[in-house]
Amino acid sequence: MREAGRIVAQCHAVLEKSIQPGITTKELDQIAEKFILAAGGIPSFKGHHGFPACICTSINDVICHGIPDQTALQDGDVITIDIGVKLEGYHGDSAWSYAVGPITPALAQLMRVTKECLDLGIEQARPGKRIGDIGAVIQRYAEQFHYGVVREFCGHGIGQNLWEEPQIPHYGQPGRGPVIKPGMVIAIEPMITNGKWQAKIDRDGWTARTIDNSICIQYEHTLAVLESETVILTQL
Template sequence: MVIIKAPEEIEKIRTSSRIAAEVLKELESLVEPGIRTMELEQYAEALAARKKVRPAFKGYNGFPFGLCVSVNEEVVHGMPSKRVLREGDIVSLDYGVFCNGYYGDTAITVPVGKISEESSKLLKATREGLYRGIDETKEGNRLGDISAAIQNYVESAGFSVVRDYVGHGIGKSLHEDPQVPNYGIKGRGMLLKKGMVLAIEPMVNAGKFQIKVLKDHWTVVTEDGKNSAHFEHTVAITDKGPEILSYVN
């Protein structure tokens, strides 16, 4: 069941989403060759404590950390560790916040130093795919309009969208209906209505779209070992169109 949010609920989701985005912005500034992924988790934990919010992912279905850190071929749900980031890596940072009874969720992929031309194109295509999807997130459109816009742009850039993991509704729960696939057919699916709040999050692979889960039961990697990127925003459907709640300057 899709839950339509009242304006005051959207404001609470905006607060959580902006805090999550502020944390990621600070973490992005720390990403450089030589930093360990666990250090990013520790910074995120300290920032959450300072902002007096709860990391959304910590303890969620048993996940032990507040920050997902996915490097290179890791698609999503990468776990912080002693791993050292190196020049040329790309690292996806996925972070959520629970505050005043509501969740916010956002993700970015960050270059570590100078990266390859292909990796730069992958990041650009994934970010642009996200915004193409957001442009279709408006009352009267169909869910498939979001999905098709993402898929069509990403594939036209020569990359592939992950099928097994999707975006989602968000509010009092971290994952609500509806699911928001990053592939689909324009004009198909649920009618979009004002008051819906969606976490739109294309996961894009440099190679094929197939993925697998590692033995830790969390880390998702590309099956062919090629790099993957991930960007996400929490978006509200308003009478003025889509509004990105997880936006910070």
């Protein structure tokens, strides 16, 4: 899983260099697929429950599961790219949000706070803690800024399957939920909006948007919980 995560992180680094006004999300998908296959991996998302692409590309008000197409990025957009890689039977999964050209200070703050939410959640992923501790700290921090914390989609266990138990909500009460134990591998992926937290699904059956067209930012890492430390598997 370290190697699958490494390919995910490397793919993000490659795509970040290509994110600029004018490039289409379909072109980003093609770059990602070529890189993953050349690295010896398999795109986890392509064909997963019928998803048609290698990566998810979610722009502005799209919360998650955006399908790559001929949409071109524009100055001031933010795009979340979610990448999954399967290698020798195990998965790695990470989403990252990127600014396209200059963005407003308010949007830059939303990105910063969402990344800090991920970091706070990771700090709670320790043996003896509970899954609810992760969501509680994320919700408490995000709501200090009057942001919305998406509830319809959550983090998850990951291993030989892309989505495994336990589910990891990004909201909730501390001290609740399953106990975190050594050997668990989980993905934490807070989705934070600058408006309402509720989602609606496009007619394609995949693309999830905020109901008020507010902007959504997401950051995600895959983590391995060990006896003495928690290791982030999807960073270089």
